[in-house]
Amino acid sequence: MKIANTSEFLSAEEIAEIEREFEIYPTRRAAGLEALRIVQKHRGWVSDEALQALAAFLQVDTAELESLATYYQLIFRRPVGKAVVYCCNSASCWLMGSRDLQRQLQTRLQVRPGQTTDDGKITLLETPCLGDCDQAPVIMVGTAGGTYEMHRRLTTEKLEELVNDLQKVYGGSSDEP
Amino acid sequence: MTNPEPHSVPNPLTKNITADNVATPIDRYRENDGYCGLLKALELSPQAVIDSVQAAGLRGRGGAGFNTGLKWSFVPDQDKVPGPRYLVCNADEMEPGTFKDRLLMERDPHLLLEGMAIAAYAIGAERAFIFIRGEYFLATERLQRAIDEARAAGLLGKNIGGNRFSLDIYLHRSSGNYICGEETALLNALEGKRAIPRAKPPFPQVSGLWGQPTVVNNVETLCNLPHLISHGEEWYRQLGRHKDTGTKLFGVSGRVKNPGVWELPMGTPVREIIEQYAGGMLDGFRLKGFLPGGGSTDFLTPDHLDLAMDYDVIGEAGSRMGTGTITILDDHSCxxxxxxxxxxxxxxxxxxxxxxxxxxxxxxxxxxxxxxxxxxxxxxxxxxxxxxxxxxxxxxxxxxxxxxxxxxxxxxxxxxxxxxxxxxxxxxxxxxxxxxxxxxx
Amino acid sequence: MAKVTITIDDREYEVDEGQNLLHACLGLKKNLPYFCWHPAMGSVGACRQCAVIEYMARDDTRGRLIISCMTPVRDGGVYSLEDERAQSFRAGIIEKMMVNHPHDCPVCEEGGECHLQDMTLMSAHTMRRYSGRKRTFNNQNLGPFINHEMNRCITCYRCVRYYQDYAGGRDLQALGRNQQVYFGRAEDGRLENGFSGNLVEVCPTGVFTDKTFSRRFVRKWDLQTAPSVCEHCGVGCNTAPGARDDGKGDPRKLRRVVNLYHRDINGYFLCDRGRFGYEYANSPERILQPLQADTQPLIQSTAAAGEKIHRPLPPQDAVAQLADIIEEARLGKRRLLGIGSTRTSLENNYALKTLVGPANFYAGVSAGTLQLLHLVNAIQQDPQIHSPSTPEIEQADAVLILGEDISNTAPRIALAVRQAAAEQQRQRARALDIPLWQDASVRQLDSPPTPIFIAAVEGTDLDGIARETVYATPDEIAELALEVVNQLPGAVTESQTEASDSLATQIARALASARKPLIVCGCGLQSPALLRAAAALAKALAANPVNSEGTASCALYLACADANSLGLTQLCSEQQHLEQLLSETAQENSLPSTLLAMEVDLFWQLPDEQAARILHGNQLIQLDSLYNHTSRFAQLLLPSAATPESEGTFVNSSGLAQRYYTVYEPSGYIQESWRWLANATAACAARAGGVEKIPALADMAQWQHVTQVSAAMAAGIPQLSPLSELGPDWNTLVAGAPVARQSHRFSGRTALQAEVAVAEQPPPRDPDAPMAFSMEGIQFAGYSPLQANIWAPGWNSDQAIHKFQNQPGGERAPAASGQSLRRATKVFEIQVTDTGVPKTPVNADLLTTLPLYRLFGSGELSRRARSIATVVGQAFVHLHPDDARALALCAGEQVCLPGSDTTFEVKITAVAPQRCIGISAGYSSPQAVVAMSPQDIRPFVENPQGNSS
Missing domain, CATH: 1.20.1440.230 (NADH-ubiquinone oxidoreductase 51kDa subunit, iron-sulphur binding domain)
Incomplete structure (x- = not known):
């Protein structure tokens, strides 16, 4: 699909934010990574159409931007849910039982890491160390609104509570009928 | 922050950090001698600042432990390499088992900004970037507020403290990937490219950000500068308990009674950190081994508990001090x-x-x-x-x-x-x- | 260059200072495996394959592993390639690369010329220990030229480094990370860059392979080859076409074209027109045998007036017919006029000229083109003008391109200019002691780009590297060049830059302060004034004291359209053009006239109406390889050999004469044009009772070898005297043997013709070169420059070339072909005030016509290559938005132009000069007028008669 008009696709807010980045970076191309992040902040993820519109706006080839988008793990090229659950699985959390928590999450949400619940509300991701190792095991929940919340020293019970809360707020399938 | 009972040792890195989870606001930071280090540095020549930092023996707290002043001294003269210089703060803390920089940024952001200003002055940079982990949302928020505060107070921006020195600090949120912590990969990420490391030489001090002389320093390293400059290198050297100088954030995670992070003198023995500050192993668990400073350091064993946490001492034992945050392998974990x-x-x-x-x-x-x-x-x-x-x-x-x-x-x-x-x-x-x-x- | 002494495995060597150790080792012909390094692209240290051991000193026994491509040679350095640790590390690297490689060599087109295969063997990795699953990828459809098979990828990054960094392409990128790195486009589609074909050779394994070759694939060792010169433009790139007879009578014997290294012209790279244009030789429109016009009137023919229907004729009859005509001409009963060609050899042209007599020989180009070519020739004779080699272009530190769209008319030169863009970075790297071969480190340097200025009539592929681009008419561009001349002296003294400076002042300052300035111009815009202005500027720069490191000449590259444009120019005066022929034939003459058109399509060179007038009332005999518009009017058609089917000499745009050699015996009755003419002349002599009876043609009647034709030219035409030094004569053996065209592994030689006859036929003899159409003879490329199969033991891929260079990227040894024309030195007189730029437009109401060139589409032969034809697209016109508005035309609309039955698509672009109409060149007959009235542009109406079916 070809985007006829970039400024029609990108919102005025997105364009304004990207243009602010142009002041910091010497070329439009150099602001590409920031621009991807901005678009994702507004849309939750970077769709093919958004990528093309952005490439046109930055005057680079779509493939150049795709090269960045597919390199960085926090740029999402597939839609994510309203809530993204980042499950830390690095050394300290692993030692403190993050595998069981992750399994619990997978069962409760019926998704595997990288997947989104059937209703499109909650996405489960594995994440490298979140830098809260003394509070392990930890999980971070990001929302479409751009807020992030840390959940520390998790246990099966606390996680159960967290999932219930998430499902209340965002929906998401449950293993219960 | 879970500091135990009041220290007998000075804690210049964490003195503003209280039990409340708040960022020290600028007025409280200034009341507590904040920005004095910068103002003092501005009275010195940049070369004098570099000399002082080098003489103080401050070693990079990102893990490699390279002498910070020496690193700066590799920035060539304007005659040899004209054009702008850049300072980049490496705040891409992502090493498994590492949880120290986040604390400094979230709780005392001005300390970092002041440190950056001193470093930027020393190397002649007028633009500086904080390359921060994308997941560090709270630290990003608090740093941005601190930057705005400092700018309003005339401590960032044009002609800082009436001096000819000007500095702008920008926050760059990373889009992920551990390799961005590698300083040359970080530069590529900052330039909006794939974060592939660069060949060295040329070192970033000669050809860094956009091919210009650039210094990349870790958060904790930069946070050492204000008090180092304020109190002088002699005072700073005496902070250490062993060969290395200054204080350091040490941490312990894993099955210990009191996991946490503490500012302690360089050279504090491992046993003291694990047993005294972290409270020893949880009941029913024995220490089988430990990673002294993050996931990329060699395992050490209970035999090494009496080693001093010093770059060279841990190095000689066959590991690296790395980030100084210890990960405990207990006897029930594989x-x-x-x-x-x-x-x-x-x-x-x-x-x-x-x-x-x-x-x-x-x-x-x-x-x-x-x-x-x-x-x-x-x-x-x-x-x-x-x-x-x-x-x-x-x-x-x-x-x-x-x-x-x-x-x-x-x-x-x-x-x-x-x-x-x-x-x-x-x-x-x-x-x-x-x-x-x-x-x- | 200073030398340093190094020790490798206990032997001492002297090598050039400053190079990296891998380069030095390869220069010493050591077998050290590598992947990511490439001689044209330097080192990045990614693959880690070239690891060796470095010792601190001679008494150091431990040493440490180093990556040789990233390590500069150190005076007194002690290294080991053979150390066990180095060897096992290298085997380990290969083993890791092969973890995911599919081991599909039997069905891989790269098999047998695969660098990965070679390096795997060289590294002695034989046993597979990885037992996990292999990662797999989906492939992309990259268009008609290139296959994509990502599972074979070993992630050496050469492809993107070549495609992006070297060739300036943007649509091929590294995607993903860790073990999932994928080299591809954002979506399926043809690779946009005009040099994409080099990926086939740059990729060390079979990720990118030649799709045109895949269709009728054979192994490299089953191809026969010979050195050739690309016939698709005037640059003169050296190629190694590969051919194989399928033994079943398929005339499509040519299978592919690959690069043949020539340091000063093409280096390691070809353009896509040159690589994929070869398919014209396999076209179903090839003339395979003599054809004669049918004398029977046709009933209900769709043919237009004068068009003929042809039927085959035995070759001896065709020769007899031609002999009849020569005889009549000789006896004064017929006028015989020859039309030569810019796309065939000097030898063919010279034979035709000899046959018809100098006065009756015409260059098969328009008056305008011939004038331009003579101008180029005259300019190049000036001692202050220097025709730069490709490496010289790559190192230019200021460039001005005047009008010529080299990306489409001389693509390899455009690729060279692109390298010049990084010259400032290279200078900065030198200042920072960064070795120039440390590619990524040089590219990351922040430096102002090399001042490259482009004046053009449309957006060009090089615009992205230009400091300033201006879009203007040819006259305006010429004026700009002259203004630069006027700004030159002042620019040297004042060094400050003013924002208000005019473009001419900026250009003047950049050129005057450059050590190696370069001017690029050419014949593309058909403007003599532009050529003169370019010459005036180059001469003024040459006179500039700062310039050119005291050589007192300035580099000026002048692009000519065809492979032998400048060669033909040597054989005819400025007046012997097609318009002259037209006026000649239009005059009353009692004698009947025969036109002998050799490898020229008059309708390609002239507007339809003029071409038709030349043919009107005259008998036409045509010699050509492809049936074309002109062929429709021929009484007799003789099948000419295509370039890879023949031997001959081209003179490239720089005045370098190069010989190309017969790669394979053509099908049917195809032979070189000069042979048809010589055969007919010999028949004449036989009838006349001996060659002495036809003294003017006596030599020609006895020509057996193309080198005899060359020798006759060398003896008779002073500037062509170097032809005698061009290469070994047909009977000069190398070390007592001919050069083998077939590799020692060539399979099925005795069985190839088995379907036709059981008896083994002796291979045909080459009458022109000391080369065998068999595997017998010299195989080693180090013994003869005629050996185009670049192979060395253990090196089956094209990377073997380093064994035959004095060092990687250096000159080919034995020396590469080519001799510069020995033209007299003659000052090109030019007054800046009198270059012929029209001061006022002829008529303000008229639109200036501008030819617009395309890599695929503007080449006469290449546009008929099968794969290229699929991407050529429709003829088009370019208009500035204001002009389009005035003409009430919108984008996408179809229009007709006078004298042409082609319909053109309207394209509207802001980067077009106003009051102009750009017309796609080669998509239709050329337009008659240089200025076009707006009324001439008519919307296309389907079915003008209104009779719907």
Whole structure:
């Protein structure tokens, strides 16, 4: 699909934010990574159409931007849910039982890491160390609104509570009928 | 912050950090001698600042432990390399088991800004970037507020403190990937490129951001500068308990009674950190080994508990002090499993540039996964050793794969019996053990 | 260059200072495996394959592993390639690369010339220990030229480094990370860069392979080859076409074209027109045998007036017919006029000229083109003008391109200019002691780009590297050049930059302060004034004291359209053009006239109406390889050999004469044009009772070898005297043997013709070159420059070339072909005030016509290559938005132009000069007028008669 008009696709807010980045970076191309992040902040993820519109706006080839988008793990090229659950699985959390928590999450949400619940509300991701190792095991929940919340020293019970809360707020399938 | 009882030692890095989870506001920061270091530095020549930092023996707190002043001194003169200089703060804390920079940024952001201003002044930079982890949302928020405060107070921006020195600090939120912590990969990320490390030489001090002289320093390193300059290098040198100077954030995670992070003198013995500050092992757990400073350092064992946490001392013991945040391997956790977990991390975080790392690490993961699930072969351990040796320093393009090889080789060395038990047992001998354990309440 | 002494495995060597150790080792012909390094692209240290051991000193026994491509040679350095640790490390690297490689060599087109295969063997990795699953990828459809098979990828990054960094492409990128790195496009589609074909050679394994070759694939060792010169433009790139007879009578014997290294012209790279244009030789429109016009009137023919229907004729009859005509001409009963060609050899042209007599020989180009070519020739004779080699272009530190769209008319030169863009970075790297071969480190340097200025009539592929681009008419561009001349002296003294400076002042300052300035111009815009202005500027720069490191000449590259444009120019005066021929034939003459058109399509060179007038009332005999518009009017058609089917000499745009050699015996009755003419002349002599009876043609009647034709030219035409030094004569053996065209592994030689006859036929003899159409003879490329199969033991891929260079990237040894024309030195008189730029437009109401060139589409032969034809697209016109508005035309609309039955698509672009109409060149007959009235542009109406079916 070809985007006829970039400024029609990108919102005025997105364009304004990207243009602010142009002041910091010497070329439009150099602001590409920031621009991807901005678009994702507004849309939750970077769709093919958004990528093309952005490439046109930055005057680079779509493939150049795709090269960045597919390199960085926090740029999402597939839609994510309203809530993204980042499950830390690095050394300290692993030692403190993050595998069981992750399994619990997978069962409760019926998704595997990288997947989104059937209703499109909650996405489960594995994440490298979140830098809260003394509070392990930890999980971070990001929302479409751009807020992030840390959940520390998790246990099966606390996680159960967290999932219930998430499902209340965002929906998401449950293993219960 | 879980500091134990009042220190007998000075805690210049954390003196503003209280029990409340708030960022020290600028007025309180200034009341407590904040920005005095900067104002003092501005009265000195840049060269004098560099000399002072070098003489103080401040070593990079990101893990490599290189003398900070010496690093700065490699920035060439304007005659040789004209054009702008850049300072970049490496706030991409992502090393498994590392949790110190986040604390400084969230709780005392002005300390970092002041440190950056001193560093920028010393190297002649008028633009500085904080390359911060994308997941560090709170730190980002608080730093941005602090930047705005400092700018309003005339401590950033044009002609700081009436001096001719000007500095703008920009926050760049990373879009992820551990390799961005490698300073040259970080520069590529900052330039909006794929974060592939660069060949050295040329070092960033000569050709860094956009090909211009650039210094990349870790958050904690920069946070050492205000008090170093305020009180002078002699005072700073005496902060250390052993050979290395200054104080350092040390931390412990794993099954200890009181996991946390503390500012302690350089050279504090490992045993003191684990047993005194972290409260020792949880009941029912024994210390089997530990990673002294993050997932890319070699395992050490209880035999090493009396070593001083000093770059060279830990180095001589066959590991690295790294970030100084200790990860405890307890006797109920599978060393092979932990090693596999680390190797999975490094394999996933490989940038894909050089062969030993890109294609070697997934192979290591494949072998460890087989061993863990009971499908190992007798020759696998030798093959693992061969692959790990192949990823040693100098064999790869950057330090990521050598960092991955460190826990792998040391695990094979210290926990070989456990590896072999997997072969004999036909699976993980710790699996039942782990199942029997309940998560701490 | 200073030398340093190094020790490798206990032997001492002297090598050039500053190079990296891998380069030095390869220069010493050591077998050290590598992947990511490439001689044209330097080192990045990614693959780690070239590891060796370095010792601190002679008494150091431990040493340490180093990556040789990233390590500069150190005076007194002690290294080991053979150390066991180095060897096992290298085997380990290969083993890791092969973890995911599919081991599909039997079905891989790269098999047998695969660098990965070679390096795997060299590294002695034989046993597979990895037992996990292989990662797999989906492939992309990259268009008609290139296959994509990502599972074979070993992630050496050469492809993107070549495609992006070297060739300036943007649509091929590294995607993903860790073990999942994928080299591809954002979505399926043809690779946009005009040099994409080099990926086939740059990729060390079979990720990117030649799709045109895949269709009728054979192994490299089953191809026969000979050195050739690309016939698709005037640059003169050296190629190694590969051919194989399928033994079943398929005339499509040519299978592919690959690069043949020539340091001063093409280096390691070809353009896509040159690589994929070869398919014209396999076209179903090839003339395979003599054809004669049918004398029977046709009933209900769709043919237009004068068009003929042809039927085959036995070759001896065709020769007899031609002999009849020569005889009549000789006896004064017929006028015989020859039309030569810019796309065939000097030898063919000279034979035709000899046959018809100098007065009756015409260059098969328009008056305008011939004038331009003579101008180029005259300019190049000036001692202050220097025709730069490709490496010289790559190192230019200021460039001005005047009008010529080299990306489409001389693509390899455009690729060279692109390298010049990084010259400032290279200078900065030198200042920072960064070795120039440390590619990524040089590219990351922040430096002002090399001042490259482009004046053009449309957007060009090089615009992205230009400091300033101006879009203007040819006259305006010429004026700009002259203004630069006027600004030159002042620019040297004042060094400050003013924002208000005019473009001419900026250009003047950049050129005057450059050590190696370069001017690029050419014949593309058909403007003599532009050529003169370019010459005036180059001469003024040459006189500039700062310039050119005291050589007192300035580099000026002048692009000519065809492979032998400048060669033909040597054989005819400025007046012997097609318009002259037209006026000649239009005059009353009692004699009947025969036109002998050799490898020229008059309708390609002239507007339809003029071409038709030349043919009107005259008998036409055509010699050509492809049936074309002109062929429709021929009484007799003789099948000419295509370039790879023949031997001959081209003179490239720089005045370098190069010989190309017969790669394979053509099908049917195809032979070189000069042979048809010589055969007919010999028949004449036989009838006349001996060659002495036809003294003017006596020599020609006895020509047996193309080198005899060359020798006759060398003896008779002073500037062509170097032809005698061009290469070994047909009977000069190398070390007592001919050069083998077939590799020592060539399979099925005795069985190839088995379907036709059981008896083994002796291979045909080459009458022109000391080369065998068999595997017997010299195989080693180090013994003869005629050996185009670049192979060395253990090196089956094109990377073997380093074994035959004095060092990687250096000159080919034995020396590459080519001799510069020995033209007299003659000052090109030019007054800046009198270059012929029209001061006022002829008529303000008229639109200036501008030819617009395309890599695919503007080449006469290449546009008929099968794969290229699929991407050529429709003829088009370019208009500035204001002009389009005035003409009430919108984008996408179809229009007709006078004298042409082609319909053109309207394209509207802001980067077009106003009051102009750009017309796609080669998509239709050329337009008659240089200025076009707006009324001439008519919307296309389907079915003008209104009779719907």
């Amino acid at each position: 060393p092979l499993g932990l090693t596999l977990n680390l190797q999975q991390f490094f394999a996933r975080e490989s940038c894909g540039w050089c062969t030993p790392c890109r294609d070697g690490l997934p192979w290591v993961v494949e072998i460890l996964t087989r061993l863990e699930s009971g499908n190992g072969r007798a020759q696998d351990l030798d093959l693992l050793e061969e692959l790990a040796t192949g990823m040693g320093p100098g064999n790869t393009f950057c330090a990521l794969a050598p960092g991955a090889a460190e826990p792998l080789l040391s695990a094979l060395k210290y926990f070989r019996e456990d590896f072999e038990r997997h072969l004999q047992y036909g699976g993980c001998p710790f699996a039942d053990d782990r199942r029997a354990l309940l998560l701490p309440a």
